[in-house]
Amino acid sequence: MLINCVAYKDGAKLADIPVADISEYIVQPGCFVWVALSDATPEELNEMQEEFGLHPLAVEDARHGHQRPKIEEYGDSLFAVMHLIEPASESANGLNVGEVDVFVGRNYVLSVRNRSKLGFLGVRERCEREPELLRSGAGFVLYALMDAVVDRYFPVIDSLEVELEAIEQRIFTKGAPRANIQQLYELKQRVMVLKHAVAPLLEGASKLHGGRVPQVCAGSQEYFRDVVDHLGRINASIEAMRETIGTAIHVNLSMVTIEENEVMKRLAAWASIFAVCTAFAGIWGMNFEHMPELKWTYGYAGALFLISGTCSYLYYRFRRAGWL
Structure with missing residues (x-):
């Protein structure tokens, strides 16, 4: 059209x-x-x-x-x-x-x-x-178009940086690392889309202000230098974001491992407590004839007291150690 x-x-x-x-x-x-x-x-x-x-x-x-x-x-x-x-x-x-x-x-x-x-x-x-710049001809129009395209990259990268900062603030939130990793990978994909737009253009635009400048751009080199400067800043921001995303992904993976270890410690602590109950019950549940405790009047209450006391002590020790 x-x-x-x-x-x-x-x-x-x-x-x-x-x-x-x-x-x-x-x-x-x-x-x-x-x-x-x-x-x-x-x-x-x-x-x-x-x-x-x-x-x-x-x-x-x-x-x-x-x-x-x-x-x-x-x-x-x-x-x-x-x-x-x-x-x-x-x-x-x-x-x-x-x-x-x-x-x-x-x-x-x-x-x-x-x-x-x-x-x-x-x-x-x-x-x-x-009009005094437009008098330079087609070269200045090319600069104006390139400058407009490059300027549209800045709001995009600003929004990506804001999103990355929001994810970073949630890194140490309990239960969030798995969701953070997914968001970080999606963000990384969008950063790469911007990278694929900026890096090749930076390489091409560098030819328009230094060395052998094409004839249609003669007289507009300083304007193309400004475009190259902007592209260089955007490219540097993209590289910084990629490094930050990589670091955030590693931290989130570490947080996932830490949370899994916490779960394993809680399971191990409860398993130890119930193992003690099972051991006592197994001992007194043996069908030997000569077991003095079985004839004791307070044997049942004493057994319950010993089991509950031992389990309470183990719970206290695990709680103090941070396992529960």
Whole structure:
């Protein structure tokens, strides 16, 4: 679906134009066209390939989707793939992974957004409010799109950190370790989703501000350096969270073992107490003829007193030792 198709010249908006007129505008000096598509069909991609002269390999990647984040150079044009991470729903803890494919040339920008409800209208408005920067052309638009994508990672990682802190506070709650381990593994999976979005993009974006910079990004290196800095901070936070989750999992496993040992100690203590009762009852339950206690008037009461006294003493000792 076509979101918008706008022509710009010298940093100012000329007009919203039909797709069929794109080829007429991109040949004008100082003019470039910015097109935004959402869940584009193969026919729409073929039409854009014809209008902009896109590289067929890049178009094939955009058509198939589900690409690894990357930035590839095709002659004098760039093809960037970025993951859009957003909560699956207000009630679920999962993450929805969308994708935006950006084709950037000297006089055009084409963004294709897939499997995501959040658009980039705010990015276009921001660029149009800064005509002196928009005058830099397609390179600045690529930066603005990348910056918007990266900024959306910060709320996600903040929510993951809040969830991790909540689990950490419940680590030593009695009866909670097993549930905590399940939540930690689910959290670890979401952290890895974010890791797979950030790490490859960090590697690709590093090529846009240092060394041999692609021609379409010339003059915008300092802006891409800012994006790389943000990605570096997010990547460092992800690594710290992964280490904390690993430590929390080990602590929870230790807590499970400790709780199981506590149960075993209680069972062993009660088994010892009942073993004493069984031993006394077994001795006096033997059918020997010459057993003096059997003829004693107070033998039954004495036996009960001895059994209860011994068991009470054992209970006291186990209780003092922390087994009961």
